Amino acid sequence: MQFNPVTFAIPVFVALIVAELLWARRRQPRAYESRDTATSLAIGLGSTVAGGLTAAAVLAMLVWAHSATPLSIGWAWWAWPLCFVLDDLAYYTFHRSAHRVRWFWASHVNHHSSQHYNLSTALRQSWTGFFAASFIFRLPLAFAGFEPGMILACGGFNLIYQFWIHTESIKRMPHWFEAVMNTPSHHRVHHAVNARYLDRNYAGTFIIWDKLFGTFAAEDDADQIRYGIVHQIGSFNPLKVVFHEWLAIARDVWRAPWRHKLSYLWREPGWSHDGSRETSDMIRRRWNAAATDQKD
Template structure:
């Protein structure tokens, strides 16, 4: 018999902390960094967060049912012991790294994730820019497969929520660097500022959720550099605070490319990296970085 266990909804309990932290950061920004907050941008972030919450509520049951279906075919049964919770968290964070990396390297998943990067500001409200279309993109498949190993779906949902709450505080410029030992193991504001940057040296780096060790292990780590001022947003900035355009612009562009592309290239416009084109007329992050390196080498 499968035990009747339900996930712990830590995100709901964290909402008061989110609100208080944003108020505190706004107070800091008024004195130290007035450009950190732009009212229209903040309202867009709040609207995106609300929409994501609604979308998640509408689809959570289906995702949980899918995880339970996998759990019925598990090869073992993990206990609800402390060590199993830690193992589940680490495994989920590993899965998050690959889901997040895929979300930047495959256009289909990028279309769902891009709204999180659409702000040209970096503050705690930016953390609320979560996907509306992750269910449609099937991003959840990266996170539920450990049910086959015997981790109860309630554990998977709970540790996933803990990971999400952890990532809230790293969306800030109010915190510089953490102690060296902490920076070596955990994702931090410094590491995540790099991830949100459009500077060529920073593109597609630091995919970590809670543990930066995955980026170090898989060679996608990039430290924040002194003298390299971060430019936030996406390579082709939206130029609008429109909520719907932020959510759906990449889906619209991708499907348009799919519709007009020659037959042999249609799937590539869905499954290749963002910026790829069959005629080479656009720039991927790799091409942007390569050109930057050539310029740097030429001036060295």
């Protein structure tokens, strides 16, 4: 039986959501919206079902990769923290790809679909991650000799950590903590649609990856964060939230000239062969140009 720590954390997630909801009613009424929260809960339930249906296949992939390598790290105590750190690096790689490659974005976009930012938003996990082959980012750990069960357990603990950072009720953590760990402040930046914040702070647990690879942005209290995606969905229908980008990809591939069809799968979200849309890089460049003109 595969150990999944997330299963045991679900009651804690629910209790914390209820606690934050009660807090928000008195301190920040706009933090929660009933239809938005219901959508988050429905997507969270669906992702749990989808994960359960594909768990055996993911485990089989990791077992295959582990059996294909002569390396074997085993279950030594020191392998656990090492696996956790390397799994977090693998998560950073996946997460960055999920924002820069439209195929992976189609599976990830539902996590960013809410225009509210609260603990229930964390439940908006993918239904289509297995279809998108997002598991490939953890295969190198198995090839490196880490036990498949250890990899999946570390991935589960990583996901548990990320739950609490989906909140506006915590402004800043101590400076030393903000310097190393992912925090609500850092992750609010990641969920923002403000031009300065687009495609920043991909971290799971450790913000050091963003600082090392040049994708870090600090939260600026003078620039109030707006949440969601660049082109808001405008729907609380869980099916539309989960599948809308896959349908959009299918339309684009169908209509595009043959030489551009694959580009609509592997280029960044917002790319178009005729330049009629904007990518996040284009939006940021336009914002930087406007900011420079204002200074002049």
